[in-house]
Amino acid sequence: MLHVESVIYTYPHADRPALEGIGFSLHAGETLVCTGRSGCGKSTLVRLVNGLAPLYLGGTLQGRVRVAGQDTRETTPAMLARSVGTLFQDPERQFFAITVGDELAMGLQWRGWQPDRIERAVRESAQRLGVEDLLEHTIFGLSEGQKQKVALASLLAAEPRLLVLDEPSANLDPESVADLAATLAGLKESGVALVIVDHRLSWLRGLADKVLVLDRGREVASGPFALLDDAALRERCGLRAAEVADPRGSLDESRPGTEDGFFGCRRLGFAYPKGRAVFEDTTLAFAPGRIIALVGENGAGKTTLARLLTGLERPRTGAVIASGAAVKPRALPSHAQVVLQNAGHQLRMNSVEAELDDALPPDTPRDRRGPEVQGCMERFGIAHLAARHPQSLSGGEQQRLAVACAAVRRPRMLILDEPTSGLDGENMRRMAGAMRNAAEQGACLLVITHDLELMNLVCTEKIVLRKAC
Amino acid sequence: MNRVDTLPLAVPGDLAATRRGVGASRWSTRDLVTIGVFATVIKASTIMVAYMGGGMNPVTLAAKNCLYVTLMIVLLHKVPRPWTMTLAVGITSLVSLLLMGQGVLHAPGQVLAAFLGEGLILWLGGYGKTRNIVAGVLTAELSAKAIGLAVSWLTMREQPAMLIPATIFILIGTAGTFLGAFAGVRFMKELRHAGIISD
Amino acid sequence: MRASFLTERKETFAAGIDVRVKLLLCFCGSVVSIALSSPLSLGFLAGCSMLLALGAARPLTIARMYLFAVLMLAFALAFSGLISLAVPGLMHWNAFSLSVPFLRILISVNLLLMLALSTPVQTLFNRLQSWKLPVWVHVPLSVAIRFVPSFINDCAQIRDAARLRPGAGLRRFWRGFAVPLVFRMLYSADDLAMAAELKGVGSAAKTRLSQKECMTRRDAAVAACTALALSAAVLMQYYGPQFRPQPM
Numbered sequence: 001m002l003h004v005e006s007v008i009y010t011y012p013h014a015d016r017p018a019l020e021g022i023g024f025s026l027h028a029g030e031t032l033v034c035t036g037r038s039g040c041g042k043s044t045l046v047r048l049v050n051g052l053a054p055l056y057l058g059g060t061l062q063g064r065v066r067v068a069g070q071d072t073r074e075t076t077p078a079m080l081a082r083s084v085g086t087l088f089q090d091p092e093r094q095f096f097a098i099t100v101g102d103e104l105a106m107g108l109q110w111r112g113w114q115p116d117r118i119e120r121a122v123r124e125s126a127q128r129l130g131v132e133d134l135l136e137h138t139i140f141g142l143s144e145g146q147k148q149k150v151a152l153a154s155l156l157a158a159e160p161r162l163l164v165l166d167e168p169s170a171n172l173d174p175e176s177v178a179d180l181a182a183t184l185a186g187l188k189e190s191g192v193a194l195v196i197v198d199h200r201l202s203w204l205r206g207l208a209d210k211v212l213v214l215d216r217g218r219e220v221a222s223g224p225f226a227l228l229d230d231a232a233l234r235e236r237c238g239l240r241a242a243e244v245a246d247p248r249g250s251l252d253e254s255r256p257g258t259e260d261g262f263f264g265c266r267r268l269g270f271a272y273p274k275g276r277a278v279f280e281d282t283t284l285a286f287a288p289g290r291i292i293a294l295v296g297e298n299g300a301g302k303t304t305l306a307r308l309l310t311g312l313e314r315p316r317t318g319a320v321i322a323s324g325a326a327v328k329p330r331a332l333p334s335h336a337q338v339v340l341q342n343a344g345h346q347l348r349m350n351s352v353e354a355e356l357d358d359a360l361p362p363d364t365p366r367d368r369r370g371p372e373v374q375g376c377m378e379r380f381g382i383a384h385l386a387a388r389h390p391q392s393l394s395g396g397e398q399q400r401l402a403v404a405c406a407a408v409r410r411p412r413m414l415i416l417d418e419p420t421s422g423l424d425g426e427n428m429r430r431m432a433g434a435m436r437n438a439a440e441q442g443a444c445l446l447v448i449t450h451d452l453e454l455m456n457l458v459c460t461e462k463i464v465l466r467k468a469c
Numbered sequence: 470m471n472r473v474d475t476l477p478l479a480v481p482g483d484l485a486a487t488r489r490g491v492g493a494s495r496w497s498t499r500d501l502v503t504i505g506v507f508a509t510v511i512k513a514s515t516i517m518v519a520y521m522g523g524g525m526n527p528v529t530l531a532a533k534n535c536l537y538v539t540l541m542i543v544l545l546h547k548v549p550r551p552w553t554m555t556l557a558v559g560i561t562s563l564v565s566l567l568l569m570g571q572g573v574l575h576a577p578g579q580v581l582a583a584f585l586g587e588g589l590i591l592w593l594g595g596y597g598k599t600r601n602i603v604a605g606v607l608t609a610e611l612s613a614k615a616i617g618l619a620v621s622w623l624t625m626r627e628q629p630a631m632l633i634p635a636t637i638f639i640l641i642g643t644a645g646t647f648l649g650a651f652a653g654v655r656f657m658k659e660l661r662h663a664g665i666i667s668d
Numbered sequence: 669m670r671a672s673f674l675t676e677r678k679e680t681f682a683a684g685i686d687v688r689v690k691l692l693l694c695f696c697g698s699v700v701s702i703a704l705s706s707p708l709s710l711g712f713l714a715g716c717s718m719l720l721a722l723g724a725a726r727p728l729t730i731a732r733m734y735l736f737a738v739l740m741l742a743f744a745l746a747f748s749g750l751i752s753l754a755v756p757g758l759m760h761w762n763a764f765s766l767s768v769p770f771l772r773i774l775i776s777v778n779l780l781l782m783l784a785l786s787t788p789v790q791t792l793f794n795r796l797q798s799w800k801l802p803v804w805v806h807v808p809l810s811v812a813i814r815f816v817p818s819f820i821n822d823c824a825q826i827r828d829a830a831r832l833r834p835g836a837g838l839r840r841f842w843r844g845f846a847v848p849l850v851f852r853m854l855y856s857a858d859d860l861a862m863a864a865e866l867k868g869v870g871s872a873a874k875t876r877l878s879q880k881e882c883m884t885r886r887d888a889a890v891a892a893c894t895a896l897a898l899s900a901a902v903l904m905q906y907y908g909p910q911f912r913p914q915p916m
């Protein structure tokens with residue numbers, strides 16, 4: 001089904017190969033898991049398998065990649081897509097239509113399938129993934145799990161024999177990940193070959209037939225999943241844990257109600273226009289030095305709480321408190337900062353150093369600015385990136401920079417929304433260290449995360465939000 | 470979306486041919502998608518700026534023109550081939566007509582102005598030099614304004630005096646057009662520094 | 669201008685007219701109104717176009733749009749009037765010279781309201797699939813329409829991020845809004861282009877992606893009525909009472 005032979009691939013304008021000496025085979029019904037630290041070449045492998053490299057992205061390819069007997073150097077990505085479907089990390093960014101039904105049909109229409117065949121394929125694939133009720137729904141407003149199912153359904157409608165999944169678990173909660181694992185197991189059973197590239201490993205134990213570990217474009221280990229149980233290998237290659245316990249049940253609940261005046265909210269009430277109440281008479285008190293996991297089902301109000309505490313939304317009733325006094329929403333950013341999920345949206349200057357300098361409070365004395373920025377860069381391990389443009393950084397580096405920009409303002413409250421989504425083990429641990437550092441400096445951290453490994457590492461307590469009835 | 474790997478976004482090697490001004494035979498999917506994305510952003514962001522400042526605010530008009538020119542310069546560096554600007558302007562006009570109900574009579578004039586701008590770029594030597602692109606975009610913008618005024622004159626020819634306030638605002642807004650040229654050139658340097666656009 | 673990007677509204681009369689007919693109507697109506705100069709013809713066309721606009725949206729929505737247009741015109745009039753104090757003879761203060769431009773603008777506003785308020789985006793998107801457009805129009809136009817809500821969402825996120833940091837004036841706008849937006853847009857374009865490539869979008873020179881939508885009787889009736897109305901307006905221009913601007 002898939003044969004990769006002695007591949008050496010170099011991107012255009014790059015000094016060194018992104019992948020070197022890679023080779024493996026995959027048969028129908030088999031699953032290959034590829035993992036490694038950021039920049040090791042996993043995404044490059046995805047692009048080689050689906051044909052985007054070299055014909056679309058350019059660059060030079062030595063060796064051979066054959067998918068269902070077709071050489072990727074001679075077959076366009078569109079032709080290859082008849083055999084291999086690719087699921088990217090953020091499915092919404094790849095949706096081409098407005099409704100779910102149209103999205104499922106789009107690729108088939110461009111291939112010139114007859115309308116009745118398209119209709120049948122769309123219906124069957126939607127039923128297979130359990131999204132038949134969403135066919136008339138727009139693609140906007142779907143949950144992450146639903147988006148992924150829609151994306152998978154659109155791929156499966158074309159009956160591929162190989163599926164490539166790039167970080168499929170990055171944006172999913174643990175329940176959705178389990179759902180995805182079950183879906184993929186079913187596909188595997190029906191004879192579809194799977195190549196899964198991911199940092200999170202624990203959910204793949206029951207799926208993987210082979211594991212390939214990459215580092216700096218080269219293979220460092222390959223074999224059954226059990227090889228990932230080697231802690232030394234994982235440490236060396238910056239990998240995540242092969243087995244992760246779920247701490248959500250065991251973490252102590254943060255004690256509500258006692259106001260020590262540091263930061264919190266008092267009798268907070270909020271509802272979106274024409275929506276149901278999200279918060280009714282909610283009181284929370286935070287203390288310095290804590291790292292609290294904010295957990296709850298989808299729609300419980302985790303992101304809304306973050307927005308209320310930082311002044312991005314105005315409460316209907318109640319107030320946000322700092323130093324014992326109510327603070328107007330406009331003044332909240334000087335007390336509380338949130339690092340949103342999309343780090344790129346928050347970076348706006350033309351170098352890392354300028355970004356941190358811009359993030360400093362305006363009343364910081366001029367002679368303190370340089371040392372503050374330098375100290376922050378060192379704490380977050382980004383000093384070597386000082387002159388780089390923030391938008392040229394990798395995802396993990398951007399996330400660390402975004403957190404650093406929030407932390408340099410020394411807020412009382414630092415709220416992080418999925419700070420380790422898509423990060424490898426090494427960067428995740430680095431982020432955890434930075435979070436501990438911020439807590440030691442006197443901030444209270446509130447973490448919205450599905451990353452159970454991060455929760456195990458840094459969170460000492462939890463706040464559980466439930467949907468208001 | 471998190472970009473875990475730093476992947477170059479530069480276009481592959483057939484760039485050289487299009488930069489010489491030689492017409493490439495077929496549009497690539499990437500080019501067409503990029504034009505579509507830019508068309509939306511150009512139109513929607515300029516409308517947002519206009520609404521934020523009020524429709525007849527000359528400062529807002531200048532800001533709108535500045536943003537428009539900057540984005541167009543970036544687009545022509547990203548898709549440096551003939552007909553890019555004309556297609557982008559055509560799509561922008563269609564989008565604003567179909568979605569926002571604007572410009573049924575102005576649209577042909579804007580497309581013609583873009584065509585003139587592209588002609589100038591080719592005459593100056595093609596899309597390989599930033600100054601050619603800037604000259605072409607400025608020509609297109611200024612021509613579009615002139616054609617727009619001409620269409621407005623046709624509408625108000627019984628009372629030409631009512632064109633005076635519009636003309637004054639357009640002249641003030643033109644300052645934004647030239648500012649956009651400077652901003653566009655500086656922004657291109659930043660995009661190259663970020664590795665988003667290759668030389 | 670659109671009240672809602674995606675909501676399918678209650679089916680109005682204008683919503684049932686084919687988009688191509690509406691576009692043709694807009695174009696012809698605007699061109700003819702520019703060519704004509706008789707207040708009677710233009711008044712007649714303004715009345716017809718107002719009926720079309722009322723067939724697309726509620727009277728309150730139309731009234732709000734009219735108010736905006738009237739305010740803009742009043743501003744232009746006031747400004748010109750002020751200048752004419754310094755330059756007498758610049759403004760022609762008579763019914764003919766004041767009404768004709770106003771009527772032309774009114775016709776244009778009515779036609780555009782009819783087009784913009786009666787075509788939900790999803791319908792437009794579906795119609796696009798059924799037109800046999802060349803790929804170099806179809807793909808960017810589909811992308812442009814599809815990308816609007818993503819863009820609005822990105823703008824909202826960037827705006828939130830900008831609110832969390834200090835800054836003022838032009839610098840805040842440029843660095844806080846324009847720069848992240850352009851970078852976001854460039855990345856989005858690349859992501860979407862890769863997905864499009866893999867879906868085979870653009871692989872045919874011309875394509876009709878769904879069944880051809882035929883014109884209905886309503887479309888034919890509207891087209892016929894439009895042709896009649898425009899002809900009547902032209903006849904009124906040449907055979908109706910002749911209006912000349914009266915000196916003050």
